[in-house]
Amino acid sequence: MDDPFIDEIRTLAKRRKAVILAHSYQPPVIQDMADFVGDSLGLSRQAASTDAEVIVFCGVLFMAETAHILSPEKTVLLPVLDAGCPLADSITAEQLRGMQREHPNAETVVYINSTAAVKALSYSCCTSANSVEVVESVPSDEVIFAPDLNLGTWIAGRTGKRMHIWEGDCFAHSHADLDHMLRLRDEHPDAELLVHPETSPECWDAADHVLGTSGMIEHVGSSTVRTFLIGTEEGMVYRLSTLFPDREFIAAGRIRCHNMKKIEPVSVLRSLRLLEPVISLEPELREAARAAVVRMTDLG
Ligand code: CIZ
Secondary structure (H helix, E strand, C coil): CCCCCHHHHHHHHHHCCEEEEEECCCCHHHHHHCCEEECHHHHHHHHHHCCCCEEEEECCHHHHHHHHHHCCCCEEECCCCCCCCCCHHHCCHHHHHHHHHHCCCCEEEEECCCCHHHHCCCCEEECCCCHHHHHHHCCCCEEEEECEHHHHHHHHCCCCCEEEECCECCHHHHCCCHHHHHHHHHHCCCCEEEECCCCCHHHHHHCCEECCHHHHHHHHHCCCCCEEEEECCCHHHHHHHHHCCCCEEEECCCCCCCHHHCCCHHHHHHHHHHCCCECCCCHHHHHHHHHHHHHHHHCC
């Protein structure tokens, strides 16, 4: 790692008693400087258990909000404040209330990619890693799911629940280039294609396995296959390459989230120097959202 700011970031992070958390979709230089790299569930758990005083969250806004919800006594920094998630913003609390009025017997499960206000109205959150278990654990036969239509459809096919799904999408995943995936399959006939459930059903059909990012890591760890075509945000290719240097990983489907690429070392350094931008929520909203997040983390 040869970025000119890295040494200063390390020194300052130590002085500030800060931990740097990075999502697996972050650029390589950010993954390399982080104390922990993972998916939003793993990073939420790190945020809840760390004894650091400051959490520098290298990801997008809903993730930093989740860290704040779980660790309100810590200072949570998001180095670039406009690193948002259009999927999370695709449903407002008012729109979710509308769905809840239409389906009064349904419990609500929301993807962790949602705003705190939406989480606050929900029975539980889920991530792609635990979505099926969370939805199965809900004490009703009917479930409202938001905001990702593809993930919701994926879950609906794997549970016995009647699901009412919001029609949101992750632009990067839902526009995954299927032809690119198929071309790579032809070029690498021995490779396995792993795709994320936020991609379209056509991508699932073309894939060997449909998995969230932690599921991809588990799968590769227990597989003897040498080459994998990775149908999720391309930062995951670097994550897998660092974990499994003896395997080959190729980005499939041209899936790139621009918001995930906004944080750079210089923004991490600025954030540590100034201790801002701080992510904070009104205590009432935070506590209401916390119930849904904790229900998910408690599931194991
Ligand atoms: O849960 C996450 O971190 C996301 C956004 C994707 C995944 O599959 O891990």
